[in-house]
Structures are given as structure tokens and as C-alpha cells.
Amino acid sequence: MKIAVLSGKGGTGKTLVSVNLAAVADKGGYFDCDVEEPNGHLFLKPSLIGEEEVTSLKPVVDMDRCDGCKVCVTACVYKALAYIPGELMIFDEICHACGLCTYLCPQQALKETKRVIGTIRRGERGSLSVHTGKMRIGESTGVPIIKKLLKKLDDDLSIIDSPPGSGCLVLETIEHADYCLLVAEPTMFGAQNLALVHELTRVMNKPAGVLLNKVEDGLNPSELYAKEHDLKILASLPYDSYAALESSNAELLVERSEKYRTFFLELLKEVVDEATLAAQR
Amino acid sequence: MIIAIPAEEKSLDSVISVNFGRSPYFCIYDTEKQQSTFIDNEAAGRPGGAGVEAAQNLVNQKIDTLVAFRLGDHAAKVLSGAKIKVLKAVNLSIADNIAKVLSHSLEELNEVHPGGINKG
Numbered sequence: 001m002k003i004a005v006l007s008g009k010g011g012t013g014k015t016l017v018s019v020n021l022a023a024v025a026d027k028g029g030y031f032d033c034d035v036e037e038p039n040g041h042l043f044l045k046p047s048l049i050g051e052e053e054v055t056s057l058k059p060v061v062d063m064d065r066c067d068g069c070k071v072c073v074t075a076c077v078y079k080a081l082a083y084i085p086g087e088l089m090i091f092d093e094i095c096h097a098c099g100l101c102t103y104l105c106p107q108q109a110l111k112e113t114k115r116v117i118g119t120i121r122r123g124e125r126g127s128l129s130v131h132t133g134k135m136r137i138g139e140s141t142g143v144p145i146i147k148k149l150l151k152k153l154d155d156d157l158s159i160i161d162s163p164p165g166s167g168c169l170v171l172e173t174i175e176h177a178d179y180c181l182l183v184a185e186p187t188m189f190g191a192q193n194l195a196l197v198h199e200l201t202r203v204m205n206k207p208a209g210v211l212l213n214k215v216e217d218g219l220n221p222s223e224l225y226a227k228e229h230d231l232k233i234l235a236s237l238p239y240d241s242y243a244a245l246e247s248s249n250a251e252l253l254v255e256r257s258e259k260y261r262t263f264f265l266e267l268l269k270e271v272v273d274e275a276t277l278a279a280q281r
Numbered sequence: 282m283i284i285a286i287p288a289e290e291k292s293l294d295s296v297i298s299v300n301f302g303r304s305p306y307f308c309i310y311d312t313e314k315q316q317s318t319f320i321d322n323e324a325a326g327r328p329g330g331a332g333v334e335a336a337q338n339l340v341n342q343k344i345d346t347l348v349a350f351r352l353g354d355h356a357a358k359v360l361s362g363a364k365i366k367v368l369k370a371v372n373l374s375i376a377d378n379i380a381k382v383l384s385h386s387l388e389e390l391n392e393v394h395p396g397g398i399n400k401g
Contacts (some may be wrong), residue, residue: 073337079330082337091355094330164322 001275002153004177004206006162006170012183013213013237016247018161019043020254020264021271023255027127028157031149033173035118035133035142040161042250046123046130053119054133054145056114061088065109072101072110072122093140108137118145122152145171157272166196174201179275180208181234191221198231207278209268214239234270237263282312284382285344286375295336299350302331302396309357312383317375321344330358332396339365348378351389353396364368 005018014033019040022030032040049076066088073081073088079208080094081101088109098251102110118135133149135142146169150160153176160177162236163169180201184194194210201208209232212223216239226233246256253260287304288295298304303325310317320342324334327328332352336343336359340345346366360367381387 017393076330079327079337082333082340082359082362084340084359087362089332089333089359089362091330094333094346094355 001155001272002158002160002176002178003181003271003275004160004162004174004179005181005183006174007164007183008166008188008195008197008199009185010192011162012164012185012193013211014183015040015043015161015245016166016253017183017211017213017267018159018179020252020260021268022128022159023125023129023252023254024264024268025128025159028223029129029131029152029154029159031153031158031160032130033134033146033149033169034161034163035135035145035169036163037148038132038134041121041123041130041132043247043252044130045250046125046128048121048123051119051121053116054148056117056144057099058092058095058115059090059099059101059110060113061090062109063088063112065107067107067109069106071106072106075100075104077104086163093138093157096141097144104196116278118142120145120149142169143172151174166193166200170197170200171204174204174206177206178279179271180206181271182208182210182231184210184226185214186212186216186218186220186222188221191225194222194225195229198225198229205276207281209234209271209274212236232274234274235263235267282346283342283344283381284308284310284312284346284348285339285342285346286310286370286378287322288319288375293317293379294374297348297350297370297372297375297378300335301347301349301352301356302327302335304335306341307339308334308379309344310379317379330355333359336360346382348382349390352390352393354393355396357393357396 032038070083073083080090080091117139121132123130133145162173210226216235286308287298288306288308289298324331332355336356340363348368348370350370367390369390
């Protein structure tokens with residue numbers, strides 16, 4: 001059972017929910033796909049088992065062979081190449097490593113070389129395995145890191161901590177998920193981002209439910225959105241400065257408070273039940 | 282000398298486009314023939330790499346000078362590599378900017394902003 005925890009924006013509580021769910025599950029895997037700033041390991045404090053590099057390919061040109069035909073420049077989908085007399089310019093930050101330029105070059109002037117774009121760390125916390133992807137600063141995309149990170153997904157219970165937003169990284173993250181838990185804030189902006197990420201789950205045909213976080217008295221636009229769009233509300237977490245303080249000290253709520261331990265145990269059961277039901281449909 | 286200017290519309294009375302890579306059109310002005318032509322900017326709709334593609338297309342047009350408000354670093358690298366001079370536009374029509382190039386009253390555009398901000 002693979003549960004992805006996501007939200008349309010940052011700071012809603014994805015990691016808070018993910019690490020506490022993984023901690024009460026106490027087995028299976030926790031996958032931190034927020035490769036631009038992974039922080040789940042700060043809470044779970046796993047012992048490190050291994051580290052590996054993630055590489056991507058980039059084209060390099062041999063100007064002795066290049067005759068300036070510009071086949072590569074025209075073909076490049078991302079426009080990562082430009083040719084000026086005497087020089088083929090390659091913009092690594094724009095390149096998506098598709099390999100088309102190298103494949104098409106009539107002079108075989110291009111070849112692909114490996115370069116490191118990030119790392120993956122694998123660790124353990126008791127029976128829970130902890131997987132963390134980390135992108136190198138300045139890279140344009142963490143997609144290859146997430147792909148490699150999630151190769152270790154198996155049929156055990158897995159909690160997948162998604163990057164914020166609803167772009168390529170999130171799409172890659174939920175590709176293999178059985179169920180998406182959307183964490184939403186009680187603001188207009190929160191509801192708008194909830195709508196975006198909810199739409200993504202529908203496009204990708206993933207069953208989803210919402211956890212309303214930081215709930216206070218008064219209007220909750222995210223709650224209204226969920227009710228209007230037939231999106232099941234699995235649970236609500238009231239705003240709690242105690243929880244905020246514990247989390248800012250990288251403490252696991254489920255280890256510090258019986259109330260939260262009970263809440264996350266129930267949430268885990270609810271999410272697994274929902275995912276199982278969805279799988280049978 | 283051949284001058285390129287990003288244009289909002291296909292007219293010498295048009296205002297200059299504030300964008301380079303995603304400008305809808307380019308005015309190409311040949312100072313010897315005193316002729317202007319307007320070309321579509323094929324890069325205008327690109328989510329990424331627009332500056333590089335637009336710069337490449339202007340290199341292919343064999344321009345000598347570009348007049349623009351702002352420029353990304355990728356486009357700037359392509360243009361400077363091709364020895365194309367970039368002048369800072371004034372907030373007037375295309376025709377006025379051409380006149381100012383001819384009277385040497387435009388400064389060089391030195392500052393560039395980081396390119397490739399739209400990555401998905």
C-alpha cells in the first residue's frame with residue numbers, strides 16, 4: 001500500500017503528517033521526495049545504511065567534428081542549444097537529458113557524459129526504512145532523483161512525502177501511489193492550491209482524501225472546497241501552538257503526546273481503509 | 282547594419298515589447314536599404330528556453346544590433362558570442378528607437394537577469 005502525502009503549496013504540514021504516519025506505522029518505508037529541501041529525516045533520525053549518487057546525462061560537443069549544421073539546435077525540444085559561428089553552446093540548466101541531439105547529430109560530434117545531480121540516502125529507524133532524495137543546488141529538475149528513490153518502493157506500507165505544488169516533481173511522486181492524502185490549510189490560498197493538486201489526482205486517476213490542518217474557528221475555504229467537490233475529509237487537525245513548537249524542535253508528535261499518537265494511529269487506519277476500498281472499486 | 286527590436290505589434294508605430302524571449306514579433310530593420318520587416322517570434326509560447334531560441338533566430342537573421350529593455354543571461358551569452366551589440370531601449374515606438382540607434386543616442390545594455398526561470 002503506497003500512500004502519497006501532498007499539497008498544492010508548501011508549509012501545510014505534509015512532512016508533519018508523513019513522518020508521524022510513518023512513525024506510528026513503525027514498518028514499511030518512508031520516502032522523502034521533497035528533493036529540493038528534504039527534512040523528514042530530521043524527525044525520524046534514521047541510522048544511515050548507504051548513500052548513492054544520482055547522475056543525469058549531458059551532451060558535450062567535439063568542435064573538430066561539428067560542421068554547424070544546426071540539426072541539434074532545431075531538434076532540441078527544450079531549446080538548450082544554440083549555434084553561433086564556430087561554437088555550439090549547450091545550456092546544462094535547460095537540458096532535460098533526453099539524448100535527442102546526440103542521437104541525431106550527422107557528424108557524431110555530440111556525446112553524452114554523466115554528471116551528478118543529487119544523492120539518495122537510505123537509513124533505518126527500527127523496522128521502518130527511511131529513504132531521502134536530495135538534489136544538488138542549482139539543478140533544474142529533481143525528476144531523475146525521485147525516479148531512482150522510488151525504485152525501492154515495494155508492496156509494504158509506504159508513506160511518500162511529496163514536494164509542494166502540482167508540477168513535474170509531484171506528478172513523478174504520485175505516479176506509483178495507490179492513494180493520495182491531501183493536506184490543506186484553512187485559507188483562500190490554501191483552498192486554491194488544494195483545488196490544483198486535487199485536479200492533478202483526478203487527471204492521474206488517483207483516489208484522494210483530504211486532511212484539514214491548522215483548523216481554527218470560522219470559515220475554512222478548504223473545507224468548503226472539499227464539500228463542494230465530493231472530496232472526502234478524512235480528519236481535521238486544529239491549530240495547536242504546542243504541535244508547532246514540538247515540530248520546530250524536530251520532535252515527533254506521536255512520541256511526545258498520547259493525544260497525537262491516537263490521532264495518527266486512527267488516521268493511518270482510515271487512510272489504509274480508504275486506499276483498500278479504492279483499490280477494490 | 283541590421284537592427285532587431287522586440288515588437289508588440291507588426292508596425293513601426295508599435296511599442297517595444299518589454300520581453301525579449303517571449304516578445305510576439307521582432308522588427309528587423311536594414312539601415313542600408315532603409316527597410317523594415319516584421320517576423321513572428323517562434324519562441325514566444327515556450328515554457329522554457331525562449332531566450333535561447335529567440336537569440337538563435339536573430340543570429341540566423343544576421344543582425345548586428347539588438348535594442349531591448351531586458352535580457353536573460355542565456356540569450357545574452359548567445360548574442361555576445363555572435364558579437365551582436367545590445368542597446369538599451371527607450372520607452373517609445375519602434376520607429377523612435379530606430380532613429381535613436383542611428384543617432385547613436387542609446388546606451389549599451391549591460392545588466393542581464395537570470396534566464397530559465399520557468400522550469401517544470
